Amino acid sequence: MPVRLLSARVSSLASFPQLSNRRQLERLNRLDARAGSALRWLALFGGAAVFLALMAIVYQVISGASLALSRYGISFVGRRQWSPAVGRFGALALLYGTLVTSVCSVAVATVLGVAIGLFLSLMAPRRVAAVVGPLVEMLAAIPSVVLGLVGIYLIAPFVLNNIEAPLHSVLGFIPLFGPPGTVGNSDFTASLVLVIMVVPIIAALSRDVFLTVPSELREGAEALGATRLEVIRGAVLSTTHSGVIAACMLGFGRAIGEAIAVTQVIGNITQISHNLFAPGDTLGSLIANQFLTPVSALHTASMFYLALVLLVLELATMLLARYVSRHFGSRR
Amino acid sequence: MTSSWTSSGSSPNAAEGQRATIRPRLRLSTGVGADALTEPTCSPTPTGAQVVFRAEQLAVSYGAKRAVEDINIDIHRNEATAFIGPSGCGKTTVLRCLNRMNDSIPTFALDGKLLYHGHDLYGPHVNRVEVRRRIGMVFQKPNPFPKSIFDNVAWAPRNLGMKDDLGGRVERALRAAALWDEVKDRLRASALGLSGGQQQRLCIARAVAIEPDVLLLDEPASALDPIATASIEDLIHRLKDRYTIVIVTHNMQQAMRVADRTAFFSLDEHRVGTLIEYDRTETIFSRPADPRTRDYITGRFG
Amino acid sequence: MNVHASPDPAHALTPSGNLRRRMVTSRAVVAVTVLAAALAVSVLFIIVYFVAQRGASQISVAFFIRQLPLVSYGKVTGGIGPAIAGSVEIVLLSTLIALPAGVLTAIYLTEFAGARVAAPIQTALELLAGLPTIIAGIFVAGLLVAHYGQSAYAAGLALSIVQVPLIARTSIESIRRVPASLREAADALGIARWRTITGVVLPTAAGGIVTATILAIARAAGETAPVLFTSSAFGTPYQLNPNQQVPNLPVEIYNLANSLNPTAVSDAWGAAFLLICLILLANIGARLWLRRSERKRGL
Ligand SMILES: Nc1ncnc2c1ncn2[C@@H]1O[C@H](COP(=O)(O)OP(=O)(O)O)[C@@H](O)[C@H]1O
Ligand SMILES: [Mg+2]
Numbered sequence: 001m002p003v004r005l006l007s008a009r010v011s012s013l014a015s016f017p018q019l020s021n022r023r024q025l026e027r028l029n030r031l032d033a034r035a036g037s038a039l040r041w042l043a044l045f046g047g048a049a050v051f052l053a054l055m056a057i058v059y060q061v062i063s064g065a066s067l068a069l070s071r072y073g074i075s076f077v078g079r080r081q082w083s084p085a086v087g088r089f090g091a092l093a094l095l096y097g098t099l100v101t102s103v104c105s106v107a108v109a110t111v112l113g114v115a116i117g118l119f120l121s122l123m124a125p126r127r128v129a130a131v132v133g134p135l136v137e138m139l140a141a142i143p144s145v146v147l148g149l150v151g152i153y154l155i156a157p158f159v160l161n162n163i164e165a166p167l168h169s170v171l172g173f174i175p176l177f178g179p180p181g182t183v184g185n186s187d188f189t190a191s192l193v194l195v196i197m198v199v200p201i202i203a204a205l206s207r208d209v210f211l212t213v214p215s216e217l218r219e220g221a222e223a224l225g226a227t228r229l230e231v232i233r234g235a236v237l238s239t240t241h242s243g244v245i246a247a248c249m250l251g252f253g254r255a256i257g258e259a260i261a262v263t264q265v266i267g268n269i270t271q272i273s274h275n276l277f278a279p280g281d282t283l284g285s286l287i288a289n290q291f292l293t294p295v296s297a298l299h300t301a302s303m304f305y306l307a308l309v310l311l312v313l314e315l316a317t318m319l320l321a322r323y324v325s326r327h328f329g330s331r332r
Numbered sequence: 333m334t335s336s337w338t339s340s341g342s343s344p345n346a347a348e349g350q351r352a353t354i355r356p357r358l359r360l361s362t363g364v365g366a367d368a369l370t371e372p373t374c375s376p377t378p379t380g381a382q383v384v385f386r387a388e389q390l391a392v393s394y395g396a397k398r399a400v401e402d403i404n405i406d407i408h409r410n411e412a413t414a415f416i417g418p419s420g421c422g423k424t425t426v427l428r429c430l431n432r433m434n435d436s437i438p439t440f441a442l443d444g445k446l447l448y449h450g451h452d453l454y455g456p457h458v459n460r461v462e463v464r465r466r467i468g469m470v471f472q473k474p475n476p477f478p479k480s481i482f483d484n485v486a487w488a489p490r491n492l493g494m495k496d497d498l499g500g501r502v503e504r505a506l507r508a509a510a511l512w513d514e515v516k517d518r519l520r521a522s523a524l525g526l527s528g529g530q531q532q533r534l535c536i537a538r539a540v541a542i543e544p545d546v547l548l549l550d551e552p553a554s555a556l557d558p559i560a561t562a563s564i565e566d567l568i569h570r571l572k573d574r575y576t577i578v579i580v581t582h583n584m585q586q587a588m589r590v591a592d593r594t595a596f597f598s599l600d601e602h603r604v605g606t607l608i609e610y611d612r613t614e615t616i617f618s619r620p621a622d623p624r625t626r627d628y629i630t631g632r633f634g
Numbered sequence: 635m636n637v638h639a640s641p642d643p644a645h646a647l648t649p650s651g652n653l654r655r656r657m658v659t660s661r662a663v664v665a666v667t668v669l670a671a672a673l674a675v676s677v678l679f680i681i682v683y684f685v686a687q688r689g690a691s692q693i694s695v696a697f698f699i700r701q702l703p704l705v706s707y708g709k710v711t712g713g714i715g716p717a718i719a720g721s722v723e724i725v726l727l728s729t730l731i732a733l734p735a736g737v738l739t740a741i742y743l744t745e746f747a748g749a750r751v752a753a754p755i756q757t758a759l760e761l762l763a764g765l766p767t768i769i770a771g772i773f774v775a776g777l778l779v780a781h782y783g784q785s786a787y788a789a790g791l792a793l794s795i796v797q798v799p800l801i802a803r804t805s806i807e808s809i810r811r812v813p814a815s816l817r818e819a820a821d822a823l824g825i826a827r828w829r830t831i832t833g834v835v836l837p838t839a840a841g842g843i844v845t846a847t848i849l850a851i852a853r854a855a856g857e858t859a860p861v862l863f864t865s866s867a868f869g870t871p872y873q874l875n876p877n878q879q880v881p882n883l884p885v886e887i888y889n890l891a892n893s894l895n896p897t898a899v900s901d902a903w904g905a906a907f908l909l910i911c912l913i914l915l916a917n918i919g920a921r922l923w924l925r926r927s928e929r930k931r932g933l
Contacts, residue, residue: 032826046738054758064776115670143856220475224488225465227660257766260858449643458647493652
């Protein structure tokens with residue numbers, strides 16, 4: 001029925017040039033040629049704009065950072081101190097904060113996300129998956145500023161009152177779980193907020209990857225007397241691990257790039273502390289926090305430099321994720 | 333070529349089709365030296381002591397659609413039983429009931445009774461994983477795992493904890509599937525590099541590696557060329573002394589060549605699949621009782 | 635001796651050998667996946683509930699129309715009228731840029747580009763999709779704001795960088811799903827390429843493109859990082875001149891949240907509740923629309 005509708009559309013187009021008059025027909029052909037090439041150029045313009053936008057972003061970030069680039073060179077990345085008041089800038093503490101919060105959150109989000117992906121693709125009845133899947137994806141649609149607001153008023157107090165002390169007393173021998181803080185704004189809280197943002201990404205991507213596993217392969221494993229877990233390990237994960245790794249890397253890319261929600265809950269103190277319960281800062285959160293109130297041109301340029309570091313990290317992560325999913329992709 | 337299952341893979345150069353050397357494997361619990369063929373083990377049913385599957389008024393529906401009904405059949409131990417009939421008459425459906433592979437289809441519903449060695453296959457305390465461990469299945473399309481040849485065969489034994497002499501077990505399984513000589517030098521190579529016929533024999537090796545009781549084969553040769561088909565048929569001949577085999581085929585010559593008994597399925601007047609006739613293969617093909625069977629095997633139908 | 639002989643047929647069809655143990659681990663893992671899914675869904679509901687609990691009481695016509703109190707933020711709650719109007723304006727500007735750019739890119743990649751030209755554009759699209767939104771903000775800050783000051787235009791441009799990949803990627807998918815037979819039918823009738831694209835391909839893919847646009851609008855409406863440096867007006871009266879900074883919902887929430895005044899914070903909750911409702915409704919609506927249009931196409 002719908003296909004017939006569409007064919008009607010096709011044939012209505014076909015009837016259009018059925019004109020007896022030769023001059024009219026020629027004019028129509030010329031029009032077709034002109035409109036065709038116009039559309040072609042327009043489309044090329046759109047495609048080129050996307051490519052040029054990326055180039056322009058890279059260029060603009062580098063040129064914005066030029067003052068800091070010429071001042072510090074590459075050593076900026078290794079400098080620990082960030083003190084606008086005395087005019088000293090370096091990315092190390094922020095890089096540290098970014099990596100710690102992202103690695104912690106992705107580690108947790110991978111377990112949860114892959115588990116949800118398995119649930120949605122292999123465990124849940126279709127009706128359940130059709131409801132739960134979109135709900136999980138909607139978690140990713142919550143704006144970061146709202147999540148940050150919830151972070152400030154729900155998650156940070158909860159972490160402070162119910163998580164920090166118990167974790168410290170049980171796992172205190174691990175330096176990461178040091179003495180509790182006083183406000184709840186910390187790397188730990190930021191990581192928790194990031195988990196909420198990253199889980200839906202890993203869940204949706206890994207579900208899509210798991211759905212590509214042919215059912216014959218799963219049935220083959222089932223027919224050999226395998227339990228559900230063995231089917232998952234033998235027939236599903238073993239054929240999709242590169243896709244799952246790529247999904248986690250994309251989640252990592254999301255985590256390092258988040259600025260707003262993190263800046264709302266991390267405490268905004270530029271320091272390197274092994275203690276997850278201490279306040280910190282990340283590349284993005286510092287830019288979000290200080291960009292509108294620079295104290296010097298070098299301060300602004302240094303923030304562009306931070307953006308450059310973030311951009312490089314992000315592009316490397318994305319390209320690596322792409323490489324992993326393509327080159328170690330399904331050997332089918 | 334295939335050495336006795338119980339003596340660990342000795343005579344690799346024995347000629348093909350040496351059926352006489354194959355003995356059914358021994359169940360250690362019943363003592364050494366006993367021959368399973370002569371042992372009164374398998375069925376608590378009073379009729380013949382050798383019934384593996386018994387269907388009584390079996391019927392299957394997918395949602396509102398009735399796929400097969402009125403199936404009454406006894407499948408005998410250490411025989412090859414063929415299901416033949418036109419496509420869409422429910423051969424696959426019935427076969428997949430035998431090891432509960434249909435359970436994952438949400439609309440699937442079964443009526444009637446299906447007994448396996450007297451146990452109700454669809455009874456309340458039946459564990460599906462256990463069922464499939466005992467009743468292996470090989471599918472129409474070869475579906476090796478994207479792992480090495482060795483790992484394909486070793487995968488299920490590892491799950492089951494059959495860890496000792498895994499290499500020997502894999503070798504015996506590959507020999508039983510008449511694949512050993514072709515792959516013994518590249519056991520670590522990916523199974524996906526094998527030809528279609530080799531892949532299908534690998535799937536058979538994978539199934540026999542855990543020594544099931546029954547082997548279900550759903551048109552195992554339908555996607556293969558004549559030479560690969562011949563080697564699969566050869567293989568079935570040799571396996572049936574050790575396993576109970578049920579094979580679906582739409583190829584009547586194949587049924588004649590490999591099967592001891594043949595069940596002819598067709599659509600009844602309501603276009604629902606049903607079992608028309610079931611007998612020894614010679615009888616079905618020489619003196620069919622039902623005119624519909626006669627029409628089918630003489631090519632006047634389907 | 636092999637303890638794993640063929641199972642005894644007389645044994646009931648209950649777990650034998652190591653199966654009991656394997657079933658336990660397997661069921662434990664299944665339980666973990668169910669719990670993980672339940673956790674994610676409950677987190678969503680907890681967040682929505684928490685925002686609703688604090689924000690719903692704010693909702694009134696006055697709240698949607700009035701502006702924030704200018705100087706002394708005493709006990710009087712304000713309103714988010716200017717922020718709503720400003721958000722509509724910058725999202726509109728952004729979509730005006732991103733919709734044509736995204737759809738044209740999709741048309742180029744699916745209909746015109748050869749493999750060698752398509753590859754870099756495709757890659758750029760993927761990289762833009764993963765671009766940290768704060769970088770979109772700082773890019774436009776360097777490009778426009780540094781020279782012309784903040785404006786609704788700048789905010790629209792920054793948001794469009796977030797929107798383009800969303801629209802382009804979904805459009806590509808839905809164009810690719812247009813049955814090849816339709817295109818072949820058109821080709822066989824000798825219909826010009828551009829007529830096929832505008833008359834057959836795009837209308838058929840419209841469902842997907844509309845869905846993508848709705849989702850992209852919902853996304854842009856909630857993005858803070860791109861507008862924070864490009865249109866960071868806060869607490870101002872109605873202001874719609876696109877050459878100047880305009881107030882908007884995300885920045886308003888961001889600033890109110892950091893304020894220490896409880897009345898201001900409750901305004902933040904009200905605005906957050908509005909935003910979250912709009913975004914979730916847009917998501918649900920877009921999904922339903924997509925399902926409907928796919929059904930209409932018989933997919
Ligand atoms: N998963 C399913 N859902 C609905 N109907 C099915 C399904 N599988 C098979 N059928 C129907 O059951 C009937 C028997 O199919 P099948 O067992 O595959 O036949 P055969 O193997 O003899 O060709 C067919 O009419 C088929 O359409
Ligand atoms: Mg079939």
